[in-house]
Amino acid sequence: MNYSKSLFLSAMAACGFSGTAHADAILHAFNWSYSDVTTHAQSIAEAGYKKVLISPAMKSSGNEWWARYQPQDLRVIDSPLGNKEDLAAMIAALKAQNVDVYADVVLNHMANESWKRDDLNYPGSDVLNEYAQNASYFAKQTLFGDLTYNNLSPNDFHPEGCITNWGDPGHVQYWRLCGGAGDKGLPDLDPNHWVVSQQRLYLQALKDMGVKGFRIDAVKHMSQYQIDQVFTPDITSGMHVFGEVITSGGKGDSSYDSFLAPYLNNTNHSAYDFPLFASIRQAFSINGGMNQLHDPLAYGQALESSRSITFTITHDIPTNDGFRYQIMNESDEALAYAYILGKDGGTPLIYSDNLPDAEDRDNGRWADVWNRTDMKQMLKFHNAMQGKSMKVLHSDQCLLMFQRGKEGVVGINKCGEERSYTVDTYQNEFNWFVPYKDVLSGATETVSGQYHTFNIPARTARMYML
Structure with a gap:
């Protein structure tokens, strides 16, 4: 073992990572209000979950699910899902049931508000006036900082421009995520000293509240420099950190080689196991076979168990037109859950959403998956088999x-x-x-x-x- 690798493994050990703890199943309570999670805390624990992943806790507005991924201000928790007080109550309720809270965090960009203003001062005059007019309320919802001033200025963003070459890491990491029809896109943050310092304060504040893990949204769009600067040893110590790097497969796939492999090679984070997901989808396809799940890791078509977040569906798949082709047949999805909850290795993520009726295109298909009888029985098996070869x-x-x-x-x-x-x-x-x-x-x-x-x-x- 070379010296640098030895230091890397020693650092991982110092962080207090536990492979068994990280194999505990996570309930992805997607777009659930924090008070709904609190209400169901006992049932969540009784179902067999050990962790709950919540949607981003920050200042955001708009009732659409995607509005949760458009930060207005990281200094404040206040959104249609709840505020800082709701989050604290939820963390306490789950802790009483021995269930940890993981938080989805958005660090790549800020909200696209070009439709209402031209400047890049965040949170902007409208929100600052809201803070001033409700000072006592927002004092209780503040994580850090002085709310009488904007937190970010135009100097804290990359130049305007949309991603056009999705295979070029530089383009993906330094330009904006945009929609169509002239959309200016999500303002892409420049990881300068100020931006990095604010993001660290945000993560540390969530950690101080009792959050035990971070899901990094859109980490594919963040440079390695930004990841390294924000996720310091102090931030990641004792935390389960995993990133969303969407790929079409494992080794040999260009998206894996260009994006996921470098992320894994340059961090000690875990990641969504998109290579295994591609293997699962292929195995359950008409022309595929279950032998493709015999040992996908041996062929580079799955991640190392200790760093793998396994899943059968993510929130992007049913909610975005470009990913809906990945929705599995309901029977196949149930069998795939038996695979990821039955096998050894990886951290199973069980998706269960609470989408507004106008945005739910699947008639509540995943709303109650978390508490379904077969899911609870599979979790029972998963928990009983922890540590078994x-x-x-x-x-x-x-x-x-x-x-x-x-x-x-x-x-x-x-x-x-x-x-x-x-x-x-x-x-x-x-x-x-x-x-x-x-x-x-x-x-x-x-x-x-x-x-x-x-x-x-x-x-x-x-x-x-x-």
Whole structure:
């Protein structure tokens, strides 16, 4: 091991990272109000979640979900989802249930308000007047700073201009995210000394409130310099930090090689496992096979377990036209959840949204996923198998079977007819004469000899455990 790598690993150990803790499932309470999370704190814990990821806590306006990703002011928590007092109450309620809070943070840009003003002074005169007129209220919602002044000026932004070359990291990191029809885009922050100092104060204030992890939105659009300057050892110590770097696949895919690989190589952060997601989607496609999930890491099509945030859907997929093609069939999505919650490695992220009716294009499909009976049973299996080794027993086009220690067995059949596999219980250690019970159906299997055949019904997952 070279000296620099040794220092890197020592620094990770000093940060107090725990692989087991980071494998605990996260509920992504997307666009939930903080008071709704507080109300459901006990149910969230009872369902088996150990972490809750909340939408950005800052000053923002507008009822649309995307407005939460357009910061007006990082010094204040006040949005339609709640204020600083609501956030504090939520953190306390979840802490009482031994559930941690992770916060989504937006550091790449500020709100696009070109439709109402030409300047880049943030939060702007309208918001400053609002602060002045409601001084006692906003004093309670302040994280840091003096609200009688703007926090940012035109000097704190990159020059105006929209991203046109999405394959060029320089273009993606120094120009603006824009819509169509002449949109000027989201003002892109320049990581100068002042900007970096304010972003550090923001993250430290959230950490001081009890937040235990950060999801970095649009980190693909941030330069490595900015990431390094903002996420200092003091900020990241004891925290679970992971970034959103959207790719179309793993090693060999240009988006992976240009964006995700450098992010992983230059930080100790985790990241959304888009390579594994691409493998999952391919495995469940008509022409794909479950053998593509036999060992995707070996082929560079999944991230290292300790740094992987696994998922079957993210908030961008149903809410953006450009990603909706990635929505999986509901049955396939349920089977994919059995895979990410059954397997060893990675931190499973379970998406459950609360979108306004006008923005919900899927009739509430994901609103109650978090508390669905099958999800709670899969979480039960996931939590019981923490720390158990994983061994793939068999994979083919239709069927994937793997063992978790000698206490658990998972079989996932994506095809339209029953599939079977006979296991050598000498070669693969099993307990005999005690029932393995499927947490999903209640069916049992009792091993009583060297060879035991598992029958997995069509379009079904079985998650057996002692």
